[in-house]
Amino acid sequence: MKYVNEFRNGDIAASLAIVIANEVDSDRDYRLMEFCGGHTHAIFRFGIQDLMPENVTFVHGPGCPVCVLPKGRIDNAIKLVEEHDVILCTYADLVRVPASKQMSLLKAKANGGDIRMVYSTQDALQIARQNPDRQVVFFAIGFETTTPPTAVAIQQAKQEGLSNFSVFCNHVLTPPAMRHILQQDGDQSANINGILGPSHVSTIIGTQAYAFCATEFHTPMVIAGFEPLDVMQSTLMLIRQLNSGTIAVENEYTRVVTAEGNRKAQAIMQDVFELRPSFEWRGLGLMPDSALQIRDNYADWDAEQRFDIEEICSSDVKSCLCPAILRGLNKPTDCKLFGTVCTPENPMGACMVSSEGSCAAYWSYGRFRQPDNSRTEQKMQEKST
Amino acid sequence: MTRPYAGKLDIKHGTVNMSHGSGGRAMAQLIDQIFMFHFDNELLRQHNDQAAFKVNAGRMVISTDAHVIAPLFFPGGDIGSLSVHGTINDVCMSGAKPLYLSAAFIIEEGLALCELERIVISMAKASREAGVPIVTGDTKVVEKDNGDGVFITTTGVGVIPDGINISGERASPGDVIILSGSIGDHGMAVLSSRENLSFETTLQSDSAALHGLVKSMVEVAPNIHCLRDPTRGGLATTLNELALQSSVGMILDEQSIPVKAEVSGACELLGLDPLYVANEGKLICICDAADADRLLTAMHSDPQAQDAAIIGKVVADEHHMVQMQTSFGGSRVVDWLAGEQLPRIC
Numbered sequence: 001m002k003y004v005n006e007f008r009n010g011d012i013a014a015s016l017a018i019v020i021a022n023e024v025d026s027d028r029d030y031r032l033m034e035f036c037g038g039h040t041h042a043i044f045r046f047g048i049q050d051l052m053p054e055n056v057t058f059v060h061g062p063g064c065p066v067c068v069l070p071k072g073r074i075d076n077a078i079k080l081v082e083e084h085d086v087i088l089c090t091y092a093d094l095v096r097v098p099a100s101k102q103m104s105l106l107k108a109k110a111n112g113g114d115i116r117m118v119y120s121t122q123d124a125l126q127i128a129r130q131n132p133d134r135q136v137v138f139f140a141i142g143f144e145t146t147t148p149p150t151a152v153a154i155q156q157a158k159q160e161g162l163s164n165f166s167v168f169c170n171h172v173l174t175p176p177a178m179r180h181i182l183q184q185d186g187d188q189s190a191n192i193n194g195i196l197g198p199s200h201v202s203t204i205i206g207t208q209a210y211a212f213c214a215t216e217f218h219t220p221m222v223i224a225g226f227e228p229l230d231v232m233q234s235t236l237m238l239i240r241q242l243n244s245g246t247i248a249v250e251n252e253y254t255r256v257v258t259a260e261g262n263r264k265a266q267a268i269m270q271d272v273f274e275l276r277p278s279f280e281w282r283g284l285g286l287m288p289d290s291a292l293q294i295r296d297n298y299a300d301w302d303a304e305q306r307f308d309i310e311e312i313c314s315s316d317v318k319s320c321l322c323p324a325i326l327r328g329l330n331k332p333t334d335c336k337l338f339g340t341v342c343t344p345e346n347p348m349g350a351c352m353v354s355s356e357g358s359c360a361a362y363w364s365y366g367r368f369r370q371p372d373n374s375r376t377e378q379k380m381q382e383k384s385t
Numbered sequence: 386m387t388r389p390y391a392g393k394l395d396i397k398h399g400t401v402n403m404s405h406g407s408g409g410r411a412m413a414q415l416i417d418q419i420f421m422f423h424f425d426n427e428l429l430r431q432h433n434d435q436a437a438f439k440v441n442a443g444r445m446v447i448s449t450d451a452h453v454i455a456p457l458f459f460p461g462g463d464i465g466s467l468s469v470h471g472t473i474n475d476v477c478m479s480g481a482k483p484l485y486l487s488a489a490f491i492i493e494e495g496l497a498l499c500e501l502e503r504i505v506i507s508m509a510k511a512s513r514e515a516g517v518p519i520v521t522g523d524t525k526v527v528e529k530d531n532g533d534g535v536f537i538t539t540t541g542v543g544v545i546p547d548g549i550n551i552s553g554e555r556a557s558p559g560d561v562i563i564l565s566g567s568i569g570d571h572g573m574a575v576l577s578s579r580e581n582l583s584f585e586t587t588l589q590s591d592s593a594a595l596h597g598l599v600k601s602m603v604e605v606a607p608n609i610h611c612l613r614d615p616t617r618g619g620l621a622t623t624l625n626e627l628a629l630q631s632s633v634g635m636i637l638d639e640q641s642i643p644v645k646a647e648v649s650g651a652c653e654l655l656g657l658d659p660l661y662v663a664n665e666g667k668l669i670c671i672c673d674a675a676d677a678d679r680l681l682t683a684m685h686s687d688p689q690a691q692d693a694a695i696i697g698k699v700v701a702d703e704h705h706m707v708q709m710q711t712s713f714g715g716s717r718v719v720d721w722l723a724g725e726q727l728p729r730i731c
Contacts, residue, residue: 004653010640010714017714047715119655228713344723365717 007227008046016232017051023239030056032238033328034196035178037064037356038226044365046228056235059192059328060358062177062284063201065142066093067326067350067357070280072312073170074099077139080168081105081113084307087131089124090139091146092117097353100314121153128157128165137303141170145200147292148265151272154294154301166303169294172279174201175209176290181327182217190328194238196231197223199253204269206261207251214247225253272298282316282350283326322349325358332359339363390414399498406492406526416524419502420490423509428485428520436520438485443547448475449540457504457534460574461589462665465507468537470594470665471616473515477596478612478668480551480603481543486512488539489523493532504535515594517541548607555610556631556671560699563670563680565598565690566591568620569648572662577651584654588647593666598687602670605683611671614664618722621660623669624707625721634702637709637719643692661722671699 024030034040040060043049049058062068074097080086088105095105095117109115114134118124121138128136140150150167157165181190197210202223213221220241224234234252241247251257272295279291294302303309316322320342321335332338332351342348344360351357355364390410396419404411421429428436452468462470469486476483488508492501512519519539570591577586595614602609611631615623620642628635644659652659666689672680677695684690697709707719 004646004649008713010712013714044717045711046713047711047717048713050715051713360723364720364723 007225007229009229012229013051013232016229016236020051020056020232020236020239021053023236023243024053024055025243026053026055028055028242030194030239030242031059031190031192032056032194032196032235033059033061033181033190033192034224034231035061035063035174036196036198036201036226037067037354037358038199039196039224039231040064040358040361041356042226042228042231044361048228048231051232052235056239059190060325060361061181061195061328062281062326063143063174063198064351064354064356065146065172066097066354067322068172068177068281068283069094069097069141069170069350070282071099071314071316072280074105075103075312075314076309077105077168078103078108078113080137080303080307080309081108081115082111084135085114086135086137086307087114087116087127088137088139089116089118089127091119091141093354094139094141096347097350098347100312121149125153125156125162125165128162132164134164135306136165137307138165138167139170140167143172143174143198143201144204144269147171147269147273148204148262151268154272154298155268157301158298163300166301166306167294168303168309169273169292171273171292172281173290173292174198174205175212176287177281177284178210178213180284180287180290182213182219184327188327188329192219192328193242195219195221196234196238197221197249199223199225199230199257202251202253202257202261204262204265207249207257207259209261210249214249218247220247221249223249223251223253223257225256271295283323316350317348320349322351322359325351332362335359388413388417394418394498396498396502401492401494401496401498401501401526403494403526403528406524412524419498419505420522420524423502423505424512424519424522426518426520428518434521436485436487438520440484441544444545446476446479446481446543446545447540448472449538450475451536451538453533453536454575455533456575456578457500459578459590460586461571462592463504463507464535464537465504466511467590467592467665468539469508469511469515469517469519470592472539472541473517473594473596474614474665474668476541476543477594477599478551478614479543479545480549480599480609480612481545482600483515483517483541483543483596486517486519486539486541487521488519488537489525491525491527491532491536491538493534494526494529496534501535504537508537511594515596517594517596546603549603549609551609551612553611553613553627553630554632556627556633556699557610558633558699558701559674560610560671561674561677561695562624562635562637562697562699563672563677563684563693564620564642564696565595565668565670565684566666566692567643567645567648568615568664568667569644569652569659569662571665572619573648573651575663576655584651586647586651588645588651591664591666593689595666595668595689598668598684598689601683601687602680605679606672606676608676609670609672609680612668614668616665617663619659619661619663620669621658621707621719622722624719625705627669627671628702628705628707631699632705634700634705635697635707636700637697637707639709640712641694641696643694660719
């Protein structure tokens with residue numbers, strides 16, 4: 001088992017497609033939100049929508065950490081490079097995100113800024129050790145998945161007394177964003193019937209973190225792996241819940257996710273981070289208790305304190321529909337900017353920046369898509385005969 | 386011939402300095418003892434600023450390629466062999482027989498002479514094996530930190546046999562698309578040896594000169610419509626270029642595109658797509674469906690194209706899109722590479 005091709009098997013997909021087609025109730029619509037950008041990416045990359053009946057629709061959620069990072073935080077990072085001459089270490093998909101004044105980390109790098117793309121927090125620590133005369137800042141971003149490695153790096157820096165290292169913390173939490181989307185009503189409601197829940201995030205926080213979706217909001221959820229067969233199996237599980245009227249948080253991704261999550265990782269996060277009273281999510285606005293900040297005990301390694309980073313409120317492009325797209329209210333193709341002035345080469349809004357963003361996925365994998373399910377039906381007929 | 390300098394370069398311990406690019410004695414010594422010594426051929430021995438040679442009547446091709454790569458040495462090759470293969474391939478994708486190469490070196494001050502020699506020996510070997518001599522060149526030295534060790538620009542000339550008309554605008558609906566072998570080997574081999582990202586793999590770059598393969602293909606099917614090597618931007622970007630140039634669409638079958646398990650594994654880990662990863666020893670051939678069997682038979686008998694396969698077909702499409710039937714059973718667009726391929730966060 002190598003976990004690359006096993007969950008991408010086309011024959012199993014075709015069989016699952018038949019089961020799904022047989023189980024859907026043709027009199028109802030199934031609007032299912034895939035919360036994570038990883039799911040969005042898989043749906044488009046593997047063409048999963050083609051294998052779904054017409055009344056099963058995927059609504060793309062806000063689960064792309066690069067997409068929801070507000071512009072002001074990128075402005076902050078550029079300022080660190082330009083005014084404080086720090087070595088800024090960042091995950092690569094942040095470098096193209098548009099900041100204010102048509103800047104980005106990529107352009108700041110081209111202007112001479114020392115910005116280095118790293119694959120892990122350990123790389124950033126190593127750069128700090130190798131450059132004792134320079135301040136090294138790690139641009140920490142991501143949901144609960146990438147938070148424990150950041151916490152470990154901060155603990156290590158403290159243990160080693162690595163005084164030239166600090167972390168610019170932008171870690172955010174998934175349950176508050178999910179709650180925010182489920183709370184909306186009227187024309188702000190995404191009208192979703194079920195949720196494909198986060199996969200990697202759930203390895204850390206466990207399935208029980210989402211119990212409120214079922215108990216408070218009566219919305220079924222299935223924790224789904226990122227492989228295409230995971231997405232299809234989870235979709236089937238959601239359809240079965242909806243058809244039977246049971247509402248629960250189920251776990252399809254049992255090969256990795258447990259109910260309680262990774263206790264050790266949670267303890268490390270708890271040691272280093274605390275809830276930030278309020279944090280801005282691009283597209284969703286300010287949300288209370290939705291992000292993390294570094295505890296006082298580790299304040300010496302907090303870049304926000306070391307460099308006195310101020311809050312910058314930067315407005316997004318007005319006609320950009322990303323805020324509504326991130327909440328499941330609109331599709332990328334509803335946006336006037338989509339594919340005209342806003343493309344992956346020149347992203348205007350957050351959803352076009354990362355390949356996990358729904359606009360980038362639509363543009364790169366699905367534009368000019370014709371609503372044509374005949375091939376799938378043909379396949380099913382072949383299969384059943 | 387009397388030399389203007391005395392003694393031998395200390396290749397073992399020496400480094401390149403600014404005087405090696407100044408046009409004086411030091412430069413003459415560097416050129417003689419490294420470049421001339423290893424590239425040695427009749428035209429170079431004439432010591433002219435240019436190489437003069439006879440050509441037969443017919444169509445000539447010229448192509449140039451600048452090579453900048455970090456690291457300079459990678460599993461399966463180095464900047465030297467790459468600079469020979471890259472330009473030979475650009476020349477022969479017209480169906481031409483490559484004849485001669487020129488090479489321009491921009492060397493960063495401080496490069497160890499032994500490294501330079503290692504690169505030059507590798508170039509000389511690649512050029513000899515290909516039967517395409519390097520007949521003229523140039524050397525410049527730039528100050529430290531103004532280069533990346535060494536940049537090598539090579540130019541190649543060749544002649545196209547009569548009756549061959551291979552060009553990027555000739556793909557037409559109904560044509561088939563043949564790929565000569567597995568994709569992504571070069572890009573992933575280079576990535577695996579990057580300082581900040583080293584991972585252990587047995588992968589080797591596929592860097593190779595393809596003119597022998599092209600010759601045997603043209604012999605069995607002179608009416609090949611398009612040939613191109615999918616280098617930077619990978620298979621996806623090269624097919625998009627051809628679709629645009631020929632004003633057609635393409636439909637690929639993902640299942641038939643050969644990708645080695647090591648490449649797909651490493652790509653998964655790093656969040657990259659093999660369709661966009663560079664190749665240096667593969668070609669795409671677009672031809673009449675009627676020619677496909679003959680071409681595949683010829684390709685399969687060449688060690689460089691034993692995994693050659695039909696990977697898709699050319700269709701009429703006003704949007705000039707490349708689309709793909711996924712192995713999973715769906716379909717999707719295969720877009721141009723946007724910016725640089727960036728690893729994903731999770």
